[in-house]
Amino acid sequence: MNETQGREAIAHVARMLRDIDICHFATRAEDEVLHARPMSNNRQVEWDGDSWFFAPRDGRLVSEIEREPSVVNAYRKGDGYTFVSVSGRASVESDPELKKKYWLDELARWFPNGPEDPNVALIRVEAEHAEWWGEEGDGSADLQAAEARA
Amino acid sequence: MNETQGREAIAHVARMLRDIDICHFATRAEDEVLHARPMSNNRQVEWDGDSWFFAPRDGRLVSEIEREPSVVNAYRKGDGYTFVSVSGRASVESDPELKKKYWLDELARWFPNGPEDPNVALIRVEAEHAEWWGEEGDGSADLQAAEARA
Numbered sequence: 001m002n003e004t005q006g007r008e009a010i011a012h013v014a015r016m017l018r019d020i021d022i023c024h025f026a027t028r029a030e031d032e033v034l035h036a037r038p039m040s041n042n043r044q045v046e047w048d049g050d051s052w053f054f055a056p057r058d059g060r061l062v063s064e065i066e067r068e069p070s071v072v073n074a075y076r077k078g079d080g081y082t083f084v085s086v087s088g089r090a091s092v093e094s095d096p097e098l099k100k101k102y103w104l105d106e107l108a109r110w111f112p113n114g115p116e117d118p119n120v121a122l123i124r125v126e127a128e129h130a131e132w133w134g135e136e137g138d139g140s141a142d143l144q145a146a147e148a149r150a
Numbered sequence: 151m152n153e154t155q156g157r158e159a160i161a162h163v164a165r166m167l168r169d170i171d172i173c174h175f176a177t178r179a180e181d182e183v184l185h186a187r188p189m190s191n192n193r194q195v196e197w198d199g200d201s202w203f204f205a206p207r208d209g210r211l212v213s214e215i216e217r218e219p220s221v222v223n224a225y226r227k228g229d230g231y232t233f234v235s236v237s238g239r240a241s242v243e244s245d246p247e248l249k250k251k252y253w254l255d256e257l258a259r260w261f262p263n264g265p266e267d268p269n270v271a272l273i274r275v276e277a278e279h280a281e282w283w284g285e286e287g288d289g290s291a292d293l294q295a296a297e298a299r300a
Contacts, residue, residue, distance in 0.1 A: 024174050026222055026224065034184070035235065072186045076174070
Protein backbone atom coordinates (compact mmCIF):
# COMPACT_ATOMS: atom_id res chain seq x y z
CA MET A 1 0.00 0.00 0.00
CA ASN A 2 1.41 3.33 -0.99
CA GLU A 3 -0.87 6.19 -0.17
CA THR A 4 0.00 9.70 -1.15
CA GLN A 5 -1.15 12.39 1.19
CA GLY A 6 -0.59 16.06 1.77
CA ARG A 7 0.40 17.99 4.86
CA GLU A 8 -2.08 15.99 6.93
CA ALA A 9 0.61 13.29 6.88
CA ILE A 10 2.84 15.42 9.15
CA ALA A 11 1.29 14.03 12.34
CA HIS A 12 1.85 10.48 11.08
CA VAL A 13 5.49 11.18 10.19
CA ALA A 14 5.95 12.97 13.52
CA ARG A 15 4.77 9.88 15.37
CA MET A 16 7.30 7.70 13.54
CA LEU A 17 10.13 10.19 14.12
CA ARG A 18 9.33 10.81 17.78
CA ASP A 19 11.82 8.35 19.23
CA ILE A 20 14.47 8.55 16.53
CA ASP A 21 17.43 10.77 17.27
CA ILE A 22 19.92 10.15 14.49
CA CYS A 23 19.52 10.30 10.73
CA HIS A 24 21.78 10.02 7.73
CA PHE A 25 21.88 13.53 6.31
CA ALA A 26 22.67 13.40 2.59
CA THR A 27 23.81 16.32 0.45
CA ARG A 28 25.22 16.87 -3.01
CA ALA A 29 28.73 18.29 -3.24
CA GLU A 30 30.15 20.62 -5.85
CA ASP A 31 31.69 17.68 -7.70
CA GLU A 32 28.16 16.15 -7.90
CA VAL A 33 29.10 13.38 -5.44
CA LEU A 34 26.42 12.60 -2.86
CA HIS A 35 27.61 12.51 0.76
CA ALA A 36 25.86 11.30 3.90
CA ARG A 37 26.80 11.70 7.55
CA PRO A 38 25.09 10.82 10.84
CA MET A 39 23.38 13.81 12.45
CA SER A 40 21.28 14.15 15.59
CA ASN A 41 17.93 15.86 15.17
CA ASN A 42 18.09 16.77 18.86
CA ARG A 43 15.35 14.35 19.88
CA GLN A 44 12.70 16.86 18.98
CA VAL A 45 9.42 15.67 20.40
CA GLU A 46 6.86 17.16 18.01
CA TRP A 47 7.98 17.31 14.42
CA ASP A 48 6.04 19.93 12.45
CA GLY A 49 7.75 19.59 9.08
CA ASP A 50 10.93 21.42 10.05
CA SER A 51 14.02 19.60 11.35
CA TRP A 52 16.89 21.29 13.16
CA PHE A 53 20.55 20.34 13.30
CA PHE A 54 23.69 21.96 14.65
CA ALA A 55 26.93 21.79 12.68
CA PRO A 56 30.24 23.66 12.42
CA ARG A 57 29.76 26.89 10.46
CA ASP A 58 32.96 26.33 8.51
CA GLY A 59 32.32 22.64 7.86
CA ARG A 60 31.49 20.74 4.72
CA LEU A 61 27.82 20.18 5.53
CA VAL A 62 27.14 23.91 5.70
CA SER A 63 29.12 24.68 2.55
CA GLU A 64 27.32 21.93 0.65
CA ILE A 65 23.82 23.06 1.60
CA GLU A 66 24.64 26.71 0.91
CA ARG A 67 25.50 25.72 -2.62
CA GLU A 68 22.81 23.07 -3.11
CA PRO A 69 19.94 23.11 -0.59
CA SER A 70 18.18 19.91 -1.72
CA VAL A 71 18.89 17.29 0.95
CA VAL A 72 17.44 14.09 2.33
CA ASN A 73 17.33 12.92 5.96
CA ALA A 74 17.00 9.13 6.27
CA TYR A 75 15.85 7.63 9.58
CA ARG A 76 15.56 4.10 10.92
CA LYS A 77 13.77 3.27 14.15
CA GLY A 78 16.31 1.47 16.32
CA ASP A 79 17.46 -1.65 14.51
CA GLY A 80 13.90 -2.47 13.43
CA TYR A 81 12.11 -2.21 10.12
CA THR A 82 10.53 1.22 10.27
CA PHE A 83 12.25 3.65 7.91
CA VAL A 84 11.41 7.28 7.22
CA SER A 85 12.98 9.42 4.54
CA VAL A 86 12.41 13.17 4.51
CA SER A 87 13.41 15.19 1.43
CA GLY A 88 13.57 18.93 1.79
CA ARG A 89 15.40 22.19 1.50
CA ALA A 90 18.12 23.08 3.96
CA SER A 91 19.16 26.55 5.06
CA VAL A 92 21.43 28.06 7.69
CA GLU A 93 19.58 30.06 10.32
CA SER A 94 21.62 32.85 11.85
CA ASP A 95 18.95 34.11 14.28
CA PRO A 96 20.56 33.81 17.76
CA GLU A 97 17.15 33.30 19.37
CA LEU A 98 16.47 30.27 17.18
CA LYS A 99 19.90 28.88 18.02
CA LYS A 100 19.14 29.22 21.72
CA LYS A 101 15.67 27.73 21.29
CA TYR A 102 16.94 24.51 19.72
CA TRP A 103 20.13 24.19 21.77
CA LEU A 104 20.49 21.19 24.08
CA ASP A 105 23.10 20.99 26.82
CA GLU A 106 24.40 17.69 25.44
CA LEU A 107 25.58 19.57 22.32
CA ALA A 108 28.35 21.07 24.45
CA ARG A 109 30.22 17.85 23.81
CA TRP A 110 30.75 19.00 20.21
CA PHE A 111 30.37 22.77 20.66
CA PRO A 112 31.86 23.73 24.03
CA ASN A 113 31.30 27.46 23.45
CA GLY A 114 27.53 27.10 23.26
CA PRO A 115 24.95 28.40 20.76
CA GLU A 116 26.35 31.93 20.73
CA ASP A 117 29.58 30.77 19.13
CA PRO A 118 29.52 32.17 15.56
CA ASN A 119 31.07 28.93 14.37
CA VAL A 120 28.00 27.01 15.54
CA ALA A 121 25.49 26.89 12.70
CA LEU A 122 21.83 25.97 13.05
CA ILE A 123 20.54 24.14 10.00
CA ARG A 124 16.84 24.03 9.21
CA VAL A 125 15.43 21.43 6.85
CA GLU A 126 11.95 22.27 5.56
CA ALA A 127 10.36 19.02 4.50
CA GLU A 128 8.92 18.83 1.02
CA HIS A 129 8.35 15.10 0.67
CA ALA A 130 8.32 12.15 3.04
CA GLU A 131 8.31 8.40 2.50
CA TRP A 132 8.06 5.61 5.01
CA TRP A 133 8.28 1.85 5.04
CA GLY A 134 7.78 -0.89 7.55
CA GLU A 135 5.78 -1.86 10.52
CA GLU A 136 3.24 0.93 10.08
CA GLY A 137 2.81 0.24 6.37
CA ASP A 138 4.42 1.98 3.43
CA GLY A 139 3.44 5.41 2.25
CA SER A 140 4.53 8.74 0.89
CA ALA A 141 3.36 12.32 1.20
CA ASP A 142 3.88 15.59 -0.61
CA LEU A 143 4.28 17.98 2.30
CA GLN A 144 4.19 21.17 0.27
CA ALA A 145 0.73 22.39 1.05
CA ALA A 146 -1.28 24.32 -1.52
CA GLU A 147 -1.10 27.26 0.85
CA ALA A 148 2.69 27.09 0.93
CA ARG A 149 2.81 27.18 -2.85
CA ALA A 150 0.43 30.09 -3.17
CA MET B 151 41.14 11.71 14.05
CA ASN B 152 40.29 11.73 10.40
CA GLU B 153 42.73 9.78 8.31
CA THR B 154 42.45 9.73 4.57
CA GLN B 155 43.54 6.56 2.91
CA GLY B 156 43.33 4.95 -0.48
CA ARG B 157 42.07 1.59 -1.61
CA GLU B 158 43.90 -0.07 1.29
CA ALA B 159 40.95 1.15 3.37
CA ILE B 160 38.66 -1.36 1.65
CA ALA B 161 39.45 -4.12 4.13
CA HIS B 162 38.66 -1.76 7.01
CA VAL B 163 35.36 -0.68 5.48
CA ALA B 164 34.55 -4.32 4.67
CA ARG B 165 34.99 -5.25 8.32
CA MET B 166 32.58 -2.54 9.43
CA LEU B 167 30.02 -3.51 6.75
CA ARG B 168 30.24 -7.26 7.35
CA ASP B 169 27.26 -7.54 9.68
CA ILE B 170 25.15 -4.72 8.26
CA ASP B 171 22.40 -5.74 5.87
CA ILE B 172 20.38 -2.61 5.22
CA CYS B 173 21.43 0.84 4.06
CA HIS B 174 19.70 4.04 3.09
CA PHE B 175 20.29 4.29 -0.67
CA ALA B 176 20.14 7.94 -1.74
CA THR B 177 19.76 9.20 -5.30
CA ARG B 178 19.01 12.46 -7.06
CA ALA B 179 15.82 12.67 -9.08
CA GLU B 180 15.17 14.58 -12.27
CA ASP B 181 13.61 17.45 -10.29
CA GLU B 182 16.90 17.66 -8.28
CA VAL B 183 15.22 16.32 -5.15
CA LEU B 184 17.29 13.79 -3.20
CA HIS B 185 15.52 10.55 -2.27
CA ALA B 186 16.54 7.75 0.07
CA ARG B 187 15.04 4.30 0.58
CA PRO B 188 16.04 1.28 2.66
CA MET B 189 17.81 -1.38 0.60
CA SER B 190 19.36 -4.70 1.53
CA ASN B 191 22.90 -5.26 0.36
CA ASN B 192 22.23 -8.99 0.55
CA ARG B 193 24.44 -9.57 3.58
CA GLN B 194 27.49 -9.83 1.39
CA VAL B 195 30.31 -11.20 3.49
CA GLU B 196 33.40 -9.74 1.85
CA TRP B 197 32.94 -6.26 0.48
CA ASP B 198 35.52 -5.46 -2.22
CA GLY B 199 34.39 -1.96 -3.15
CA ASP B 200 31.32 -3.05 -5.14
CA SER B 201 27.86 -3.32 -3.57
CA TRP B 202 24.96 -5.19 -5.16
CA PHE B 203 21.24 -4.57 -4.84
CA PHE B 204 18.14 -5.97 -6.52
CA ALA B 205 15.30 -3.64 -7.51
CA PRO B 206 12.35 -3.57 -9.91
CA ARG B 207 13.57 -2.79 -13.44
CA ASP B 208 10.70 -0.35 -14.01
CA GLY B 209 10.97 1.32 -10.60
CA ARG B 210 12.07 4.76 -9.55
CA LEU B 211 15.46 3.71 -8.17
CA VAL B 212 16.55 2.31 -11.54
CA SER B 213 15.24 5.29 -13.50
CA GLU B 214 16.98 7.71 -11.14
CA ILE B 215 20.39 6.02 -11.33
CA GLU B 216 20.17 5.64 -15.11
CA ARG B 217 19.81 9.39 -15.34
CA GLU B 218 22.18 10.34 -12.50
CA PRO B 219 24.56 7.59 -11.35
CA SER B 220 26.07 9.42 -8.35
CA VAL B 221 24.59 7.78 -5.23
CA VAL B 222 25.39 7.31 -1.57
CA ASN B 223 24.72 4.26 0.60
CA ALA B 224 24.52 5.09 4.32
CA TYR B 225 24.87 2.29 6.88
CA ARG B 226 24.48 2.07 10.65
CA LYS B 227 25.60 -0.93 12.65
CA GLY B 228 22.49 -2.12 14.56
CA ASP B 229 21.33 0.72 16.77
CA GLY B 230 24.88 1.55 17.85
CA TYR B 231 27.23 4.35 16.94
CA THR B 232 29.17 2.95 14.04
CA PHE B 233 28.18 4.64 10.77
CA VAL B 234 29.58 4.06 7.29
CA SER B 235 28.77 6.12 4.24
CA VAL B 236 29.82 4.92 0.78
CA SER B 237 29.59 7.31 -2.16
CA GLY B 238 29.87 5.84 -5.62
CA ARG B 239 28.52 5.31 -9.10
CA ALA B 240 25.56 3.06 -9.68
CA SER B 241 24.80 1.09 -12.82
CA VAL B 242 22.31 -1.56 -13.87
CA GLU B 243 23.92 -4.89 -14.71
CA SER B 244 22.02 -6.93 -17.25
CA ASP B 245 24.36 -9.96 -17.30
CA PRO B 246 22.15 -12.93 -16.30
CA GLU B 247 25.15 -14.74 -14.78
CA LEU B 248 25.81 -11.82 -12.41
CA LYS B 249 22.13 -11.75 -11.46
CA LYS B 250 22.28 -15.45 -10.59
CA LYS B 251 25.58 -15.01 -8.70
CA TYR B 252 24.19 -12.38 -6.33
CA TRP B 253 20.69 -13.82 -6.00
CA LEU B 254 19.56 -15.02 -2.57
CA ASP B 255 16.51 -17.22 -2.05
CA GLU B 256 15.05 -14.74 0.44
CA LEU B 257 14.68 -12.23 -2.41
CA ALA B 258 11.79 -14.35 -3.72
CA ARG B 259 9.65 -12.52 -1.19
CA TRP B 260 9.91 -9.41 -3.38
CA PHE B 261 10.69 -11.03 -6.73
CA PRO B 262 8.77 -14.32 -6.93
CA ASN B 263 9.88 -15.00 -10.51
CA GLY B 264 13.57 -15.17 -9.60
CA PRO B 265 16.67 -13.54 -11.08
CA GLU B 266 15.77 -14.43 -14.67
CA ASP B 267 12.74 -12.16 -14.58
CA PRO B 268 13.58 -9.23 -16.91
CA ASN B 269 11.87 -6.91 -14.46
CA VAL B 270 14.43 -7.82 -11.78
CA ALA B 271 17.35 -5.42 -12.06
CA LEU B 272 20.75 -5.93 -10.46
CA ILE B 273 22.30 -2.65 -9.38
CA ARG B 274 26.04 -2.33 -8.87
CA VAL B 275 27.49 0.52 -6.84
CA GLU B 276 31.21 1.04 -7.41
CA ALA B 277 32.55 2.86 -4.37
CA GLU B 278 34.52 6.02 -4.95
CA HIS B 279 34.67 7.43 -1.44
CA ALA B 280 33.92 6.10 2.04
CA GLU B 281 33.57 7.76 5.41
CA TRP B 282 33.03 6.24 8.81
CA TRP B 283 32.33 7.41 12.32
CA GLY B 284 32.07 5.84 15.71
CA GLU B 285 33.38 3.07 17.82
CA GLU B 286 36.29 2.31 15.49
CA GLY B 287 37.23 5.97 15.16
CA ASP B 288 36.41 8.39 12.39
CA GLY B 289 38.00 8.33 8.97
CA SER B 290 37.57 8.70 5.27
CA ALA B 291 39.12 7.17 2.19
CA ASP B 292 39.32 7.91 -1.49
CA LEU B 293 38.72 4.48 -2.98
CA GLN B 294 39.51 5.39 -6.57
CA ALA B 295 42.91 3.83 -6.97
CA ALA B 296 45.47 5.37 -9.30
CA GLU B 297 45.24 2.17 -11.33
CA ALA B 298 41.48 2.54 -11.68
CA ARG B 299 41.90 6.06 -12.99
CA ALA B 300 44.55 5.15 -15.54
